[in-house]
Amino acid sequence: MVARDRRRVTITDVARHAQVSTTAVSKVVRNAYGVSEAMRVKVQAAIDELGYRPHHAARAMRGRxxxxxxxxxxxxxxxxxxxxxxxxxxxxxxxxxxxxxxxxxxxxxxxxxxxxxxxxxxxxxxxxxxxxxxxxxxxxxxxxxxxxxxxxxxxxxxxxxxxxDDEVGAELVVEHLIALGHRRIGHITQKDDLPGRAAALLQTIRARTYERVMTEHGLAAHIAVAATSYSEEGGYEGARQLLARDPRPTAIFAGADGAAFGALAAVHEAGLTVPGDVSVAGYDNARMSGLAHIALTSVDQDxxxxxxxxxxxxxxxxxxxxxxxxxxxxxxxxxxxxxxxxxxx
Amino acid sequence: MVARDRRRVTITDVARHAQVSTTAVSKVVRNAYGVSEAMRVKVQAAIDELGYRPHHAARAMRGRxxxxxxxxxxxxxxxxxxxxxxxxxxxxxxxxxxxxxxxxxxxxxxxxxxxxxxxxxxxxxxxxxxxxxxxxxxxxxxxxxxxxxxxxxxxxxxxxxxxxDDEVGAELVVEHLIALGHRRIGHITQKDDLPGRAAALLQTIRARTYERVMTEHGLAAHIAVAATSYSEEGGYEGARQLLARDPRPTAIFAGADGAAFGALAAVHEAGLTVPGDVSVAGYDNARMSGLAHIALTSVDQDxxxxxxxxxxxxxxxxxxxxxxxxxxxxxxxxxxxxxxxxxxx
DNA sequence: GACGGTATGGGCAACGTTATTCATCTCATC
DNA sequence: GATGAGATGAATAACGTTGCCCATACCGTC
Structure with missing residues (x-):
């Protein structure tokens, strides 16, 4: 429609076109107080006709x-x-x-x-x-x-x-594994080198809850934590560490699904089966976890x-x-x- | 260090502090031409001392x-x-x-x-x-x-x-499946409702290449395409359509790994095994595809x-x-x- | 010492928007 | 008809930065 010249359409152009002040245009654009219906319609028409879009940077200099x-x-x-x-x-x-x-x-x-x-x-x-x-x-x-x-x-x-509520979530997993009859349950967590702020991190809550629930069930002696990371690589490495223990755990609770996927790979690679030899559970219920080929027990947070x-x-x-x-x-x-x-x- | 008053530090503050012009500061900040080493050092010191960061919106109004x-x-x-x-x-x-x-x-x-x-x-x-x-x-x-x-x-x-080069990639998959001895190979593609621009879309290239290679090997009669989408859901639905055919395909080439995952689930759900009953291949070589539990044949693009x-x-x-x-x-x-x-x- | 060239720093005017302040107009009330 | 209140629109001054142009200092050369 409009001749698309190089320069962008500004509020001044709209004002001139509608024969009003830039202030009036600004008010209309912002839905601000103090515009009559007639003004609003007139300005809006000019805006539409010229294809005006407010200049983001100029707005940012003033506010929102x-x-x-x-x-x-x-x-x-x-x-x-x-x-x-x-x-x-x-x-x-x-x-x-x-x-x-x-x-x-x-x-x-x-x-x-x-x-x-x-x-x-x-x-x-x-x-x-x-x-x-x-x-x-x-x-x-x-x-x-x-x-x-x-x-x-x-x-x-x-x-x-x-x-x-990571405490609830972790508790659900560990209680589930214990209810199934597992006693040697390992955990894969993420280790951050952040002194002093660990307590607030979700990985810390999940790990502490794991330890608490194990202890409450008299399984403190079986606590085994691999501190790697919440990634596929971390899960793979963590699971290898856990599986190297003697006797090896019969279940692994990975603090995140990604890590659980890595753990699945490690278990498989060790010549063991899931869940025959080792049960594996994760956290997050990623879509992938629901796939028939993976079928990972996990904690769903919406x-x-x-x-x-x-x-x-x-x-x-x-x-x-x-x-x-x-x-x-x-x-x-x-x-x-x-x-x-x-x-x- | 600096009294953290509400107002942000501007180029003017820096200039005043270093006792130079705002222009000079601007030049230093932008690494522009025409600044002596002494000036650069002096201004940089003021910048560091005041913790100045250029105002993004103001810059945007001028250019970059x-x-x-x-x-x-x-x-x-x-x-x-x-x-x-x-x-x-x-x-x-x-x-x-x-x-x-x-x-x-x-x-x-x-x-x-x-x-x-x-x-x-x-x-x-x-x-x-x-x-x-x-x-x-x-x-x-x-x-x-x-x-x-x-x-x-x-x-x-x-x-x-x-x-x-999607043509090369798709060809690799189909040739691989044919070399394995498959003849009834199905394909899952993404259907977009975008008249006129389909030829440029990668899903179109992959699908057309599939058809071309099949035809070149005298397998035109076995071409079977499910047009859903490159997502898990799409792959699941597409695989169900393909598996419902009689005789059913012995291999499925999904145009993307996500769709391949869905296809794996559908095959599994149909009581069939991979690769015993149906081979499945994808495209993209997502990390997940390499997991031992999935072990999906796929096309790797870097x-x-x-x-x-x-x-x-x-x-x-x-x-x-x-x-x-x-x-x-x-x-x-x-x-x-x-x-x-x-x-x- | 006059001259010209080069290197360096500063002054100023935008960029497009909006908050504030101010002017005008309308209308109801006494 | 004078007064005041309320509604509406306009003028103006920023916001922080940089491109352009000019002023100055310094240097070497004739």
């Missing part, structure tokens, strides 16, 4: 960017996809756009750079998934930018928390609900709420063929 | 944002993680930051919104992974913003292309190299290159236990 920043350790973890779907669903109606940045997992320096990148881009709010930095850093961020932290157990007065909630909390905070909210989902156990009673060996 | 936008259909596909890793590695040294936006797969309207979101945020370049929109739309975008398209086979004079190359091409384009480049990786076949000669039934 209508952008939510999402900080993910990495996008390989399929559980994050659920979270993002939930978030997107919640915020899209309100005109916000989510942008993602990878923080790179366990390197605090890289994580900080990624966080700064979002702050620099003046996002209106940040959803920080499974941060590994110190709580103080989170709080400093949260003082300037509305923040929701997903998957950590610290309590804060300045940011909101969304998490699953990622979509967590993402949706995180989005809602962020919008509320952007809207002015200052009190802190803590939202916890209760996980459930999904039993599949990878766990069974131990053989009588 | 040092941001690369990445448009992904969705982050669930693990292959995209490889691409992103490669991209990040390439661009991080040059001070660029990648931000990701989900385009939402097969909905052109959502995809357009996602693209606009990046354009609005004035990214310096866009890596568009597997777009489903019309070529004209890509070209219009590319005329304003340096663009690299990954995973489509159109040729364009205004954007660069990074792709794997995602990290593709991402790295895309990053390099983008930087070159941002730097002023206007000629179009086309980079194609040659895929290889990784054979695993999911494919074997057909039984004599």
């Amino acid at each position: 960017t209508f952008t939510i920043g999402v900080l993910l350790p990495h996008i390989r973890n399929p559980f994050f996809a659920d979270i993002l779907d939930g978030l997107t669903e919640e915020i899209s109606a309100s005109g916000y756009q989510a942008i993602m940045v990878q923080s790179g997992g366990q390197d605090p320096a890289a994580e900080r750079r990624a966080g700064d990148a979002l702050v620099d881009r003046q996002v209106d709010g940040i959803l920080w998934v499974a941060p590994c930095c110190a709580k103080a850093q989170l709080e400093q961020l949260a003082r300037d930018t509305p923040t929701v932290v997903l998957g950590r157990h610290d309590r804060s007065a300045v940011y909101d928390c969304v998490l699953d 990622g979509a609900v967590m993402g949706k909630t995180a989005g809602r909390l962020l919008l509320e905070r952007i809207d002015g709420r200052t009190s802190a909210v803590r939202f916890s989902v209760t996980p459930t156990l999904v039993t599949r063929r990878s766990t069974a009673p131990p053989s009588r060996s | 944002t040092f941001t690369i936008g990445v448009l992904l259909p969705h982050i669930r596909n693990p292959f995209f993680a490889d691409i992103l890793d490669g991209l990040t590695e390439e661009i991080s040294a040059s001070g660029y930051q990648a931000i990701m936006v989900q385009s939402g797969g097969q909905d052109p309207a959502a995809e357009r919104r996602a693209g606009d979101a990046l354009v609005d945020r004035q990214v310096d370049g866009i890596l568009w992974v597997a777009p489903c929109c019309a070529k004209a739309q890509l070209e219009q975008l590319a005329r304003d913003t340096p663009t690299v398209v990954l995973g489509r086979h159109d040729r364009s004079a205004v954007y660069d292309c990074v792709l794997d 995602g990290a190299v593709m991402g790295k190359t895309a990053g390099r091409l983008l930087l070159e384009r941002i730097d002023g290159r206007t000629s179009a480049v086309r980079f194609s990786v040659t895929p290889t076949l990784v054979t695993r236990r999911s494919t074997a000669p057909p039984s004599r039934s």
Whole structure:
């Protein structure tokens, strides 16, 4: 329609075209107070005719960017996809756009750079998934930018928390294995070199709960933890460590599905069968886990609900709420063929 | 250190502190021409002391944002993680930051919104992974913003292309299955409702190549294509359709690993075994495919190299290159236990 | 010592938007 | 008809940065 000249259409063009002031156009665009219906219609027509879109950077210099920043350790973890779907669903109606940045997992320096990148881009709010930095850093961020932290157990007065009850989840798995008759149950956890903040990390909760439940059942002597990482490689390596013990465990509880997949590979490679020789259970109930060929017993936490909630909390905070909210989902156990009673060996 | 007052540190603060002009500071920050070593040191000291970080939005209003936008259909596909890793590695040294936006797969309207979101945020370049929109739309975008398209086979004079040679890849799979002795080989593809642009889509190339190779081997009568989607659900449904045929195929070539996983589940559910009753092969060689429990024969395309190359091409384009480049990786076949000669039934 | 070239630093005007302040107009009330 | 309140629209001044242009300092050469 319009002659597509090189220069972009600005609010001034719209104002001139509609024969009103730029202020009036701005008000219409922002749905601000003090515009008559006639004005609104006239301006809107000019906007449509010229194909005007507000200049994002110019807006950012004055205030809102209508952008939510999402900080993910990495996008390989399929559980994050659920979270993002939930978030997107919640915020899209309100005109916000989510942008993602990878923080790179366990390197605090890289994580900080990624966080700064979002702050620099003046996002209106940040959803920080499974941060590994110190709580103080989170709080400093949260003082300037509305923040929701997903998957950590610290309590804060300045940011909101969304998490699953990892204590319940881990307990479900260990109780399930014990009920099946297992006594030598190993655990694969993620080891972070982050002095002082371990207690808040979900991997710590899962590992401690494993130890607690084992102890409560008089199985303290059988506690065996391989501290590697919540990845396929970590699970593979962890399982090898556990299987090398004598006597070897009859069940392995991996703290995450990815690690469980690696454990499955290690068990298989050792010439053992699942669940005949070794039962394996995971955590997160990734879609892959449900596949017939894997059939991994796992803990389901509703990622979509967590993402949706995180989005809602962020919008509320952007809207002015200052009190802190803590939202916890209760996980459930999904039993599949990878766990069974131990053989009588 | 510095009194952390509410206002952010601006270039003016730095200039005042170093007792130079804002212009000088700007030049130092940008590594621009015309700064003496002494000036550089003095200004840098002031920058460090005050903890100055350039205001992104203000920069954006003048020009560069040092941001690369990445448009992904969705982050669930693990292959995209490889691409992103490669991209990040390439661009991080040059001070660029990648931000990701989900385009939402097969909905052109959502995809357009996602693209606009990046354009609005004035990214310096866009890596568009597997777009489903019309070529004209890509070209219009590319005329304003340096663009690299990954995973489509159109040729364009205004954007660069990074792709794997899907014809070679698909041929490898089908030839492999035929060499094993299979004749009734089914294919699962993705059906898009995008009139006129199908020929450029990778799923079309893979499907057409399947048909071509089958025909070349005199197996045209055994061609059987299930047009669902490149997802787990799609693979499951597609495999069910194929297995319902009489006689049923002895091998299934799924156009993507995700679909292959779904196919494995469907085969299993039908009471059949892999590869005893049905061989299954995929495409992408996702990490999961290598797991001992899955052991899926698949086509490996080096995602990290593709991402790295895309990053390099983008930087070159941002730097002023206007000629179009086309980079194609040659895929290889990784054979695993999911494919074997057909039984004599 | 006058001159020209080069290297370096500074002043200023945008970029497009919006919050604030101000001017006008309408209408009801006394 | 004077007054005041409320509604509406416009003018203006930032926000922080950088591109352009000019001023100055320094150097070597004739």
